[in-house]
Amino acid sequence: MTAVFVVEDEPLAAEAHAAIVERLTGFTCSGTAGSLAAATAALLGPDAVDAEVLLLDLHLPDGNGLELVASLRRSGLRPVVLAVTADRDLRAVKSALGAGVADYLLKPFTASVLEAKLARAAASSAAARVALDQRRIDRAFETLHAEPELQKGLQQDTLALVRRELAGGAALSASEVAEAASLSRPTARRYLEHLVAEREVERRSRYGQPGRPEFEYRLR
Template identity: 45%
Template sequence: MTVHVLVVEDEPVAARAHRTFVERMAGFEVVDVAGTFADAVRALGAHQVDLVLLDMQLPDGHGLDLLRQLRATAHPSHVIAVTSARDADVVRQAASQGVVGYLLKPFTAAMLEAKLRQYADFRSALETTASVDQTAVDAVFDAMRPRREVALPKGLSAETLVKVRQLLGGSDQARTASEVADRIGTSRVTARRYLEYLADAGQVDRSTRHGGSGRPHVEYRSS
C-alpha cells in the first residue's frame, strides 16, 4: 500500500524538507507540492491524494478554507496540519473539519515520522477492517493516538533512531547490527543499541540468522 501525499507549504525551504523526508519513508510517495491555496486545489483535482500535509497560513487563502472545501466535496483525502498556527480557535476548527493530526512548527524529523507512522497504521486499519464491531472501531481510532515509546536510553539520539527505522522500513530485508552500522555510519555496538531499543518497543522483530561456520547472528526486521 502506497500513501500518496500532497505537501501544501508556501515556504520553499520547508516544502523541500517535507518532500524529502516523506519520500524517505517506506510506503509514502509525494505526488505534488503546492505553495498556494489555488495550487493545492489544482493538485487535488489532478492527482490521487490520500494524505495532505497542510500548512494553515497560505498567501491566497487559509488552510481551514481548503479543509471546508474538501469536506463539502466529499474528497477522500485525510489531512495532517503541519503549521505554526497556534490559535486555539484554529485548532478547534481544524478538529471539527476532521484533521487526523496537528503538528506544530518547529518540529523534529522524528516527530514528523511518528505522525506518518501513525497515519500508515490508521489507514491500514481502515482498509483491513472487514466488519465493524466495537473492537474494530477502537483499533482504527487508536492507530492515530501517540504511541507509548520505551524511554530512549542515554546516549541515543532521535535523529539516528530515525535513520535506523528508515533503513529497516525501506525493505523487507532483515539486517544484522553490523550491516546497519555500515549503512548509517556508526559502530556495531551503537547500531545494536538502537536495534535493541526498537525491538524492546515492539517496532522491529528479532530473529537468529544461521549459516556458515561462525556463530549465529541476531538480525532485525521491521515489524
C-alpha cells in the same frame, strides 16, 4: 504506498517535507503546492493526483488551508489531514479538529516528529480503506440477494406462499397451488407465471387429464 501531498508556501520547507516523505519506506510524495489555488487544482482538477495523507500548512498566501479540506470533503475526498502551523491558540486547534484535521504539527518540528505523525496517518488511512471496502462489499451482497422487483400488483408475501408450495419438488397445477395456499386459481396462476418469467420455475403441459388441458409447474 501511501501517497502524501504537501501544501506549504515556503519552498525550502516544502522541499524538506517532501524529502522526508520520500525516504520513508511505504510512502511517496505525490506532489507539492505553495498556495490554496495550486493545491485545489492539483487535488481536484482534471489531472488530480492521489493524496491519502495531506500535509497541510493552514496559513497560505491566498487563504486558509481548512478551505481546501472543506472543498475536498464536498467532492467526497477524505484524506488524513496533518495540519502544519505555528498557531498555538487552543481555539484555532479546536476549530481545525472540528473541520476534519486528524493531527497537528506545530512549527518548528523535527524530522522524527513528522515521521511519527506520518506513520500514524498511514495507519488511519489504511483502516479507513478497509472500512470502505467492507461497506462496498456489504452493499454488493445486499444487491445480489435482494428480491427482484415484482410486477405491479404482486406481493412478496403471496409470492413466498407460492414458492413454499413448490418447495417440495412436486409438479403442481395452478389449481393445486391455489387450494394449498388458499388463493384463487387466477391469483395462483399469475404468481406461477411470474416465477416462470424469472426462470425460477418451469412450466409443462399436463397430459392424461380429462377436460381442459392444464399446465403444471415445478421449481428448477
